[in-house]
Amino acid sequence: MPKRYVIIGAGAIGGSVGGRLHQAGRDVVLVARGQHLDVLRNEGLRLRTPDEDVTLRVPAVAGPDELVLSDDDVLVFATKTQQVEAALVAWADAPVRGGDGSEGTAGSRLPALMALNGVASEAMALRWFARVVGVCLWLPSVHLTPGEVIIRGGPRSGMLHLGSVPAARETTLLAEVAADLEAANFDVPLPADVMPWKYRKLISNLANGLQALLGAGGGSAPLARAVDAEARAVLDAAGIEVTTDAEESAARAAAFTMHHVPGVPDDVGGSTWQSLQRGTGNVETDYLNGEIARIAHAHGTEAPLNTRLASLVRRAAARGQQPGEISADELAVALGLESADAS
Structure with missing residues (x-):
């Protein structure tokens, strides 16, 4: 039917x-x-x-x-x-x-x-x-x-x-x-x-909060690597199966690449960036970075970078902060890192 x-x-x-x-x-x-x-x-x-x-x-x-x-x-x-x-x-x-x-x-x-x-x-x-x-x-x-x-x-x-x-x-x-x-x-x-694929996608989405705070072109790559590495260690310690980077990249590359849409700036950010940009007052990072924190806590460990990032984005959404109102170095300090070049 x-x-x-x-x-x-x-x-x-x-x-x-x-x-x-x-x-x-x-x-x-x-x-x-x-x-x-x-x-x-x-x-x-x-x-x-x-x-x-x-x-x-x-x-x-x-x-x-x-x-x-x-x-x-x-x-x-x-x-x-x-x-x-x-x-x-x-x-x-x-x-x-x-x-x-x-x-x-x-x-x-x-x-x-x-x-x-x-x-x-x-x-x-x-x-x-x-x-x-x-x-x-x-x-x-x-x-x-x-x-x-x-x-x-x-x-x-x-x-x-x-x-x-x-x-x-x-x-x-x-x-x-x-x-x-x-x-x-x-x-x-x-x-x-499907869940190992979703855990791999979760890792990819951990940088959404960084992009939302810094703006779509905010230069968050070193910070993203640090957040990513912490998350992988947490998932590995918890024994959670994650699809490999090679499997994910091969599958995604076979499906699509990013293209310009006429009349739309190419620097439009992802879902969390869009939530801050629209001023929705709430964001999904408690279920992205916050999920890493939850898994860490459930297994007796810590995930300080992801925990702090979830908190920063949550507070930014609550007060109506727009993307790009904080610099990469300021964000690094807020996350407990010495500078945005930390990895």
Whole structure:
């Protein structure tokens, strides 16, 4: 049966995935809020890529009360991790009607695809959903303006590894969803276990906080190496499997490279940078750098660099700090390093 994709959180990731699925002829509903929802409803979703600038009339709703769910629905959670628990609670008890007239809830019957950075959302989702799929995101996208998302990858829009959690379940579902996403211009590997890929992506996302504080061109490479090295030591000590750098680089290079999008500055930053730039008041670093701190604490060790960085970004978001308001040397001192050249 054809599936309907309910994209919960139609920002950079959700809007990109939903927009591309809609272009591929799949049934899609975007879930958003505030001014973004108003623009989606009244004007449509503006999707900008290296090759096109189009407006898509994708149905948009505020929540589960505006939909009638069926067994053919796939819920794609694409909020930030600090927002996903509220979304899971809001959707878990939504009624679902089967084609045979039976009734149940979204949590008991529908698959929940966790299209979020970090590694925490899958375990969170299992509290409310019986069918959970992890999604490892390599999708360079931007959402700064209500009603608009920008995809910067090409020729494919990105790469989405899919895997059920626990592993080795949902084989039929994964094949069907992968086929739809591939038709929507994504590469979709199906590893036996998606979590090592998500831990590797977590390491890549640890520098998001540095970029958010310093600005997109803030010269954070030495600091990033120090944060990266600490995280790898923590994960290794905890015995957590991580996909190798070579595996990740080969897979990603085969899928896409970054391209210029007409009218969009090339120095636009990543997801945490975008959160500070938009002044959302909250950021996901507690589930990126903070996840490294949590793992360290759970195993009786420390992760001072990642712990301090999570705190600095959290406080910056709370007071409305914009990217680039601190220098690399100032940030190094705040992290307990002598200078930005420390590694």
